[in-house]
Amino acid sequence: MDENLREIVLGLVAAAITATAGWLARSSLWRRKLRRKQRFFGLPENSSCLLVVNKDPAVDEWTVAPNDVFALLELSALIKECGARADVVAHDAARQGFGERTEICVGGPVSNERMAAHLRSLLPGVSILRDGEKPTTFLIDAERYPAEKGLVEYVLLARLTAGQDREDARPVFLICGQRGITNQAAARYLVRHHVRLARRHGPNGNFCLLLKVVNSQAYGPDVVELVADVTRAARTAPG
Numbered sequence: 501m502d503e504n505l506r507e508i509v510l511g512l513v514a515a516a517i518t519a520t521a522g523w524l525a526r527s528s529l530w531r532r533k534l535r536r537k538q539r540f541f542g543l544p545e546n547s548s549c550l551l552v553v554n555k556d557p558a559v560d561e562w563t564v565a566p567n568d569v570f571a572l573l574e575l576s577a578l579i580k581e582c583g584a585r586a587d588v589v590a591h592d593a594a595r596q597g598f599g600e601r602t603e604i605c606v607g608g609p610v611s612n613e614r615m616a617a618h619l620r621s622l623l624p625g626v627s628i629l630r631d632g633e634k635p636t637t638f639l640i641d642a643e644r645y646p647a648e649k650g651l652v653e654y655v656l657l658a659r660l661t662a663g664q665d666r667e668d669a670r671p672v673f674l675i676c677g678q679r680g681i682t683n684q685a686a687a688r689y690l691v692r693h694h695v696r697l698a699r700r701h702g703p704n705g706n707f708c709l710l711l712k713v714v715n716s717q718a719y720g721p722d723v724v725e726l727v728a729d730v731t732r733a734a735r736t737a738p739g
Contacts, residue, residue: 533695534582540659540698542602542670543582550596551575551588552614554607567680567721571606571687578691591615598662599669606675606683608636615676622660622672623708624737625730635678640710641733647678650717654727655682657690658708658734659701671704677713685713685721708734 538544551572553564564572572588579586584602591612596603609616609628619626627639635647638654647653655677661669673690677683689711690697701707708731714723 536698536703537578537694538582538584539703540694541578541582541673543579543584545583547582547584548601549579549584549586550594550601550603551586552591552594552603552605552607552612553588554591554612554615565680567684568606570721571675571684574684574687574691575604575606578694598672602670602673604673604675606687608676608678608683610636615674618672618674619676622662623656623658623674623734625734626656626676626708627738638678638710640730645710645727649679651715653678653682653713653716655686655711655713656708656730656734657686657711658706658731659697660706660708661704669704674708679716681716681721682711682713685716685724686711688721689724706735707731 541549543549553568553572576586591605591607591614594603594605594614605612605615605618607615609619610630619628625640629637629639629644631637635649635653637647638645638656645654656674658672658674658676660672660674662672675683675686675690677686697707698705707729710727710730712725712727713721714725716723
């Protein structure tokens with residue numbers, strides 16, 4: 501009887517040790533993943549992030565377009581996961597430089613003054629062409645990327661540190677789409693693929709990607725393809 505009891509106790513102790521070791525391993529892995537995410541987004545615990553949003557060009561008063569609201573919701577959830585907080589600011593009210601805290605700027609330069617300023621200073625190789633009421637066309641390295649509304653539309657997704665060499669410099673993320681739904685698509689792409697982006701470009705790396713949103717009238721913001729890494733062309737002013 502004593503022998504059986506001893507075996508039961510030893511079995512329970514071994515199970516408890518195994519369960520504790522597994523929990524510690526999972527906890528350590530989760531913390532490492534969280535630290536990598538925080539570093540990539542420049543969002544350590546209890547930090548703040550600036551979410552800059554544009555005005556809905558379809559209305560006269562200051563209103564955020566529905567798809568941009570959805571983009572902000574996805575980004576806000578990610579920011580919360582990092583243990584940080586988000587301050588939402590209108591594009592014409594944002595007043596800060598680079599490197600002090602992370603900024604995520606959403607919207608095209610036509611309706612977002614902050615985005616227009618970022619393109620001029622950070623991505624001088626990107627030109628935005630307009631033809632009346634038609635969606636904008638991107639011009640990058642002499643290549644045109646026109647939008648076919650609801651069928652093929654493009655969005656730029658960039659992570660830039662604006663020449664800041666400090667290890668703790670906070671990045672600027674740009675989500676510059678031809679339509680509101682492309683902004684939501686790029687925000688979702690960033691949330692879903694940030695691990696792969698950090699692995700490819702480095703936790704402090706700069707990049708500018710051209711994404712294509714396919715058949716948004718049927719698939720919404722879900723079908724996104726990487727067209728090209730246009731970092732070099734986008735950051736080089738035309739000669």
